[in-house]
Amino acid sequence: MDARQGGAATRVSSRSASRSASRSASKRASKSGITTRAKTLRYAALFALFASAVVPLALLLLWSVSGRWFYPSLLPHSLSVDGWRALAQSGQRLGVALRDSLVLAALDGVAGCAIAFPLGRSIARLRGHARYVAAAAVFAPIAVPPIAFGIGVQYFLLSIGLGSTTLGVLLAHLVPTVGYLALYFMGVFTVLDTGIEEEARTLGATALQVLLSVTIPILRRQIVEAVAIGFLISWSQYALTLTIGGGSVHTLPLEVFAYMRDGQGSFAAAAALLMIVPPVLLLLAAQHASAPLARRAVTHADVVPL
């Protein structure tokens, strides 16, 4: 029996040896062919990535300064800065929308961060099954379809006198923002070492003193990032503003949409380009921030661009 096993083992090993020998031979023969093909594929992919990143933005830019631009011309017949001028004039539709968008987004970022900070901290202490339940609950305001949610709460907001008001829209924007940032701070406080806070308490600091002079200074960068994320959530929000605002609150996304519908391309493109500016700045800042805590927080929170 021993002999038979031994024989089988040698048989297997010799077979695999001969297979690997033939494999390496065939590899040597076709290696140059494979590498040139792989290289071509790599360059083709690189070109596709370049096209996907640059062409849409370039076209948007061209469109935003176009005057008349009829089919089938590849370039505009005339140039015009009407779209951009409309953004700069505060009395005009786009100027008002720009101002309202900025105010709403800034308030949303600051308020959302202030609310989500303590909530995320409490949730981060959870262990076991309770943690998964809490994570699912916190994910709900992010995942719920904005149109469905907006329709659901609009009647409630109307009944307390906040329907079709800027404050009502702000409250609505805060819902996904708080969900998102609670998830973010949950990630932050999961990896934050609380030993240093306990040490400060042992040395006689009050809870408020610890918060103001230990926790917040340590997490300054994360707090700034959270405010920025909150800003972006409100900034790119369309459906909630539409359903809650009921046509009396106009933000930039609503204007982009309306101009697209009306076929006023250059106005839509100018507003669309302006909409990309704050997110791009945030992305660049995030790429430069190399704090390991910030990175882990981002991966923990499953930060999804909205």
Place this chain on the structure above:
Amino acid sequence: MNSFEQVAHRGQRSRPGAGIYRWETIRGLAAALLVAAPVLLGVAYSVAGAVGLTGVGATGFALDRTRRVLSERVVWDSIAFTLWYSAAATALATAAAIATATMFRRGERADRVAHRLAIAPLPVPYVVAAAVGLLILGQSGFISRALYALGLSASPADMPALVYDSHGVGLILTLAWKEFPFLALVAFSLLATRAAALEEAARTLGANAWQAFVRITLPLLWRGLLPAVTAVFIFVVGSYEASALLGPSNPIAFPVLTLERYDALDLSQRADAYILGLIGMIIALIAIVLHEWTRARAERLRG
């Protein structure tokens, strides 16, 4: 029994840690409930509106509206269409993200450039992505003009319909373009942190490059990407802007149908929107459970 053991014994009996832990659990769950409370409010009002207890033109409790809406062909076609274009766009973006991440993983200059280019469109909002999609893929859009310039078409009508078409091709391409950067970002970080060491081990144990890819890299990427993939899928199912600007009117995208009913001139139709909203929320709920499940699995994998 010496004093140390006594202290230990007493500690075990009264277990002061357990009380603190229970308090923390209650506080943590209360915090989570507070975050989710507005959604519960929305659900409650939608249910009340759906059965005629609240909302414009509420007529008292009745289930016949629910019965009528659920038996409408348009509604089910709309749900099927939305699940189709969301799944197709997500699948396309996921495949592209996996291909890009595996193709550009060697840390050379070309790889770093590829990373930057792949992630660059990340901050584009949905409404801007939709505008770009219309601008490029539309009947008289940029591709159509390029085909004319190349002599391949003579009028906008020759351009194959990608926008407003019943298969949602233009919508799928636009949404996939919007989703791709985020999924690529996750895929890059997965390969950078986990795959290299495991693959190296597999190669040392005698696996060839293809085996290492299929047995190690692909499963790792797939499992690690799943939470991000489900999250992205949820967003796409619920997003309104792109499907309203690029989608067909028959079949109509589900979020568009929901809002259309809500804004209907015929007031008796408006409460239909509550029922449609609830269906949307149920779909989201299933996806949330799926998301938490995949995330728990991925966390275990991360160790």
